[in-house]
Amino acid sequence: MTTRLIALAAATSLFGLAACTDPNTGAPLGGMSRTQQGALAGAAVGAVLGATRDSDNNNEGRDAARGAILGAAAGAVAGNILDRQAQSLQQSISNPNIQIINHGSYLQVILPEGILFATDSAAVSGPAQNDLYAVARNLNQYPNSRVEVVGHTDDTGRDAYNMDLSQRRAQSVAGILTAAGVNAGRVVATGRGESQPIASNATAEGRAQNRRVEILIRPTQ
Secondary structure: HHHHHHHHHHHHHHHHOOOOOOOOOEOOOOOOOHHHHHHHHHHHHHHHHHOOOOOOOHHHHHHHHHHHHHHHHHHHHHHHHHHHHHHHHHOOOOOOOOOOOOOOOEEEEEEEEHHHHHOOOOOOOOOHHHHHHHOOOOOOOOHOEEEEEEEEOOOOHHHHHHHHHEEEHHHHHHHHHHHEEEEEEEHEEEEEEOHHHHHHHHOOHHHHHHOOEEEEEEEOO
């Protein structure tokens, strides 16, 4: 039991460390790469699983160590892949207003409404389509992920209208990704309407930030 408690405490602290990012850039804090952070988080989780799944209750320390080694290897691989995928995305997307944030366990691509759509429209602009094709090429280069396309609006107008608009916009973006060759089985489009603001709707600047489409790339292995 003591080993399990120690492993659990280690997992909590190390996983928290691995998740720390700069709130402005999404870059990892503490000078650690995502590969290193993934290894730490994987080691911590592996240690917990190794200790808690001990079959004979006599070798918890050994099982925790084995779990830590296996977890570290898996976490390092996943972190390295996300590092490389994020870097590739940064290099291939031309619009500087598109944000790419590496959260450690998934990538978040934030596309402001202003570069995607005209007011009240769900038709993607020509220049934005070029960047979405670049995202699609990246997704095909890194096929082991699921892709969530999520539309968001500000709180101007009726709730039902905003929900419908956000859904249509998410579907438009997802449609371009699949038209560019991304397997449709990997892609889910969802509208959130005005329910998940990232800034205050009390100002024009805040409302502009809230009108966006996000592409969430979550590794499946």
